[in-house]
Each structure stands twice: as C-alpha cells, then as structure tokens.
Amino acid sequence: MNQAKLTTRMPLLQNRPFVVLITAQLISNLGDWLHILALITLVGFKWQATPWEIMILSICMAIPMMIGGPISGYISDKMNRKHLMIVSDILRAVFVMALIFAGSLWQVYTIIIIKGFIDSLFSPAKSGKIKEIVPSEHMDSAVALSSGIEQITKIVGPALGGLLVAAFGIQACFLIDGGSFLLSAVILLGIPGVSSKTTAKVDQDSLLKNENNSSFWKELSAGMTQIMAMPLVCAGLIVLIMVLVVLQIADSQTVTLFRNIPGVSEDLLGWCIGASGLGTLVSALIVGKFRVKPLSKMGIGAAMMGLVFAVAPLIAQQGEAASYFLFIAFLIAGFGGGMAFIPFQTMVQLRTPSSLTGRVFGTVNSLTSAAVILGPVLGGVLVSTYGPNLAFIVSGSLMLLMGVAVMFVRIWIEKRDIDPSQTEGLQEIPSS
Numbered sequence: 143m144n145q146a147k148l149t150t151r152m153p154l155l156q157n158r159p160f161v162v163l164i165t166a167q168l169i170s171n172l173g174d175w176l177h178i179l180a181l182i183t184l185v186g187f188k189w190q191a192t193p194w195e196i197m198i199l200s201i202c203m204a205i206p207m208m209i210g211g212p213i214s215g216y217i218s219d220k221m222n223r224k225h226l227m228i229v230s231d232i233l234r235a236v237f238v239m240a241l242i243f244a245g246s247l248w249q250v251y252t253i254i255i256i257k258g259f260i261d262s263l264f265s266p267a268k269s270g271k272i273k274e275i276v277p278s279e280h281m282d283s284a285v286a287l288s289s290g291i292e293q294i295t296k297i298v299g300p301a302l303g304g305l306l307v308a309a310f311g312i313q314a315c316f317l318i319d320g321g322s323f324l325l326s327a328v329i330l331l332g333i334p335g336v337s338s339k340t341t342a343k344v345d346q347d348s349l350l351k352n353e354n355n356s357s358f359w360k361e362l363s364a365g366m367t368q369i370m371a372m373p374l375v376c377a378g379l380i381v382l383i384m385v386l387v388v389l390q391i392a393d394s395q396t397v398t399l400f401r402n403i404p405g406v407s408e409d410l411l412g413w414c415i416g417a418s419g420l421g422t423l424v425s426a427l428i429v430g431k432f433r434v435k436p437l438s439k440m441g442i443g444a445a446m447m448g449l450v451f452a453v454a455p456l457i458a459q460q461g462e463a464a465s466y467f468l469f470i471a472f473l474i475a476g477f478g479g480g481m482a483f484i485p486f487q488t489m490v491q492l493r494t495p496s497s498l499t500g501r502v503f504g505t506v507n508s509l510t511s512a513a514v515i516l517g518p519v520l521g522g523v524l525v526s527t528y529g530p531n532l533a534f535i536v537s538g539s540l541m542l543l544m545g546v547a548v549m550f551v552r553i554w555i556e557k558r559d560i561d562p563s564q565t566e567g568l569q570e571i572p573s574s
Contacts, residue, residue, distance in 0.1 A: 154283050159275040162332040167268055168291050170231055170326040173319050174261060175299025177238050178203075179415050180307050180315035184241075185250065186397030187411070188312070193398055193530075195247055197522025200394040202251050204515045206258025214259075218266040223274070224333055226267040231327035233260045239320040242313050265292075275333070301419020304412035368494075368502050373558045374437060375493055378486045379506060381440045381548055383513045385447065385482050388541045390517020391524065392451050392534065399530040400468075403458050410465055417469050418476035425480025436485035437552040443481025445545030450475040451538030455531035 155161060185191045185199055218226060237257040244250045268288070276284040306315040369376050400411055429439060450471045457467045494502045524533035 154276070154280045154287075157276065157280070159333045160272070160284060162329060163268065163271060163275065164288060164291060166227070166231075166326045166329040166333075167288060168295065169322050169329065170227075170264060171292055171295035172299050172302065173231075173234065173238070173322040173326065175295060176303040176306065176319040176322060177241065177316055178300055179303040179412055180312045180319075181241065181250070181254075182397050183307055183411055184312050185247065187401060189247065190401070191247065193395060193522050193525035196394055196398065197518045198251065199247075199254065200390070200518030200521075201515060202254045203258060204511070204518070206255055207262050207511070210259045210262030214262040214266050217263065218270050221267075222335065223267040223271040224330060224335060227264055227271070228327045228330050230260055230263040230267070231323045231330065233257075235320040235323035235327070238316055238323065241316050271333070298419060298423070301416045301423075304415035304419070306412075308409040308412035308416070366505055369505060372493055373555050375490050375502075377548070377552070377555045378437060378440055378489055379509065381437075381444060381544070382482065382486050383509055384544055385440075385444050385479075385541065386510055386513040387517045387520065388451065388537045389447065389479070390514055391521035391537050392454075394518040395521045395525045395530055395533065398525055399454060399458060399534060402530065403464055404461075407465070410468065413465075414468055414472040417473040418479070421473040421476025421478075422480040422483075423476075425477045426484055429481055429484050430488075435552060435556065436489040437555060438549055439485040440482050441545045441548030441552065443478040443483075443485075443545070444548065445542050446478030446481065447475050448538045448541030448543070448545055450478070451534050452542060454538070455534050458531075 181199070182196070186196060191199070234257055237253050237260065240253055241250065244253060269285075272284050272288060273281070303315060303319075306318060310318075369379060396414075397411060400406055400414075403410075425443075432439065434442075454468070454471060457471055458464050460467055490502065490506065520537075521533065524537065528536075
C-alpha cells in the first residue's frame with residue numbers, strides 16, 4: 143500500500159511546473175495570514191478600538207472572500223491564470239505595505255476590503271492552473287496536497303505572524319508580509335503559460351460547471367440532504383460550526399481582554415497566538431495516533447478549548463504571572479483546536495462517496511464561512527453588552543458543555559451511522 147502511494151506521488155513531485163506552483167502557493171497562503179495578528183495589535187492595543195470596531199474589522203476580512211469567490215471564479219476562467227496570480231500577489235503586497243501608513247480605522251477597513259477581494263482572485267486561478275499542468279491520473283493527489291497547504295498555513299500563518307510581531311514589531315511584520323507576496327509573484331514566473339488545447343479543455347469544463355451549478359441555494363440544500371444521510375458527519379459538522387463561532391468570538395475579542403491586564407505588553411498577544419499555533423501543530427502530529435473515535439476527539443477538543451476560554455478572564459487577573467499562564471492556556475487551546483478540526487476533515491473525507499465530494503465539501507465550506515462571520519458579530523455584541531470577562535466565561539462554558547455532551551451522545555450517533563464501506567452506495571440527490 144505504501145509502495146502504491148509512493149508511485150502515485152513521485153511523478154507528481156517530478157512535475158516541475160506543479161512543484162513551482164505549490165511553492166508559490168505556500169508562500170502566498172502564508173502571506174494571507176501573517177499580517178492578521180499585527181493588524182489586530184495595531185487596532186486593539188495602539189488605537190484602543192472598541193469591541194464594535196474590532197468586530198467590523200473581522201467582518202471586513204471575511205465578507206470579501208464570500209462575495210468575491212463566484213466573481214473571481216468567473217474571472218479566472220476568462221483570463222490567463224498565471225498572470226492573474228502574479229497580479230494578485232503584487233497588488234496584495236502593495237496593500238499590505240500600505241497598512242504601514244494607515245492612520246485611521248476607516249483607512250484600515252478600506253485597505254482590508256480591497257485586499258480581501260484581491261485575495262479571492264488567487265485561489266480559483268491556482269485551482270484552474272493545477273488542472274492545466276497536472277495529468278488527470280494525478281489530479282486527486284495534487285488537489286489534496288494543495289488543500290493541505292491551505293489548511294496548514296491557516297494554522298502556521300497567524301502563529302508565525304504573532305512571533306514576528308513579538309520579535310520585530312508591527313510595521314516590520316507588514317513589510318515582511320508584503321515581501322512574501324512579492325516572492326510568490328517572482329516564483330510564479332517559473333510556471334508555463336497555457337496552450338490553446340488546454341484552454342479549450344478548461345473552457346469546456348468551466349461551461350459544464352456553470353451548467354451544473356445553476357443555483358447556490360439548491361446546491362446548499364442538496365449538500366445538506368447528503369450530509370443528513372451521514373449522521374456522524376452531520377453531528378461533526380454541528381460541533382465544528384459551534385466551535386468556529388465561539389473561536390471567532392474569542393479571536394476577535396482577545397485583544398479586548400488582554401488590554402485590561404495591568405501593564406500588559408503588546409507582545410503578549412503575539413506570543414499567545416504563536417503558542418496556539420504550536421499547540422495545533424503538535425495536535426496534528428499526534429492526534430491520529432489516539433485510538434479514540436473521531437466524534438470523541440472533537441468533543442474532547444471542544445471541551446479543552448471551552449475550558450481555556452472560560453478561565454481566561456480569571457487567569458488574566460493573576461498579576462505578573464498572568465502572561466505565563468496565558469501562554470500555557472493558549473497552547474492547550476491550540477491543541478484542543480487540532481483535536482476538533484483534524485478528525486472532522488479526516489472523517490468527512492473517508493465517509494463521503496467520491497461522486498458527492500464536491501457537493502458535500504461545498505456545503506461544509508459555506509456553513510463554516512457563515513460561522514466565521516457570525517462569530518465576530520456575536521463577539522462584538524457580547525463584549526459591548528456584558529464586557530470581555532463575562533463574554534469569555536459564557537461562550538467558553540457553553541463550548542465546554544457542548545464538548546462534554548458530544549462525548550455522552552456520540553455512542554447513540556455512531557449506532558445510527560452507516561458503515562464507511564457502504565457510503566459509495568448512496569445515490570446522488572438531484573439539486574433541482
């Protein structure tokens with residue numbers, strides 16, 4: 143089996159254009175996340191933004207990716223994808239570096255919204271380019287590797303950004319981030335253009351895709367129907383959405399909690415986010431070795447994160463020792479995050495029939511994107527109404543209770559679930 147995997151991957155890794163493309167993607171995807179912590183530190187600590195203003199910043203980051211996705215997909219089908227990715231990287235470098243000169247919140251909001259729409263151009267162009275340069279027999283491995291890079295950089299990027307802020311400061315982080323986009327653009331010069339034969343094939347595929355995906359809401363409804371037919375995946379998705387909502391509440395308002403600590407250093411947030419990323423990375427390396435059911439892992443992870451968020455306000459009141467305790471707490475929370483996220487990704491991959499993968503993953507992405515936007519809004523409301531301490535205690539306690547509840551009901555859910563070997567027998571449910 144290992145030999146079969148090796149023979150599948152070797153030709154892919156010997157495909158020079160593909161290796162160049164994923165190298166550029168790795169650097170560009172890191173750039174997507176490097177500046178986030180610097181931005182939150184600037185707005186939250188330097189400018190003392192209100193919870194509502196921080197909430198608006200989070201929404202400015204999320205909405206362009208949701209709205210811009212379909213538009214960017216259309217543009218990537220009509221333009222040279224190599225050129226589109228290079229232009230996207232160069233423009234993002236310009237706008238990230240422009241944050242160095244931003245002097246007010248409305249300037250930051252404007253820059254982030256514009257950059258968000260430019261961000262949305264890269265991914266569909268990259269996906270289309272993979273189809274141009276990778277043979278069909280290696281497509282599954284290529285897509286899996288590219289998706290893995292996207293997920294890893296979501297963990298490593300903010301953590302690395304936190305360490306850069308702590309070590310070099312906010313402006314240096316913006317400068318380094320802009321440089322990462324420029325480096326990605328230079329690397330992309332090494333991939334080939336597209337032949338007319340490939341263009342015709344891609345255009346035909348795009349036409350078929352547009353014909354088969356006429357309605358977002360119909361596809362979402364059909365995807366939900368498919369997920370409901372797999373109780374374990376459905377339960378895991380509910381847990382994932384609730385975890386994401388609470389996590390976004392915490393992420394968007396952590397700076398509000400931290401700045402109430404007497405004599406707190408601006409570097410603390412960076413070190414804590416770095417600790418969280420390290421915890422998630424450790425979890426990713428060892429979670430597969432735990433002989434525990436996926437839903438149990440998700441419940442344990444959610445409970446760990448909930449406990450950390452619930453006690454964070456109490457830790458913040460421990461004087462000089464607060465910084466050390468918070469670092470350890472975020473390390474534990476990051477580990478719990480890995481326990482919640484990674485088993486779900488594995489479970490949905492294993493249990494979803496290959497013929498339904500696109501529809502199921504599209505629905506999962508839509509619902510998780512909605513959770514990413516809903517979380518900061520709820521965070522702004524809770525912190526503005528009740529203050530950061532009570533907001534963290536309530537949201538963390540709810541996540542803790544949910545994690546414990548999942549561990550109790552998972553046996554009942556597993557009994558109702560079908561065997562993974564039988565999922566290929568599921569019939570595709572028409573979207574219209």
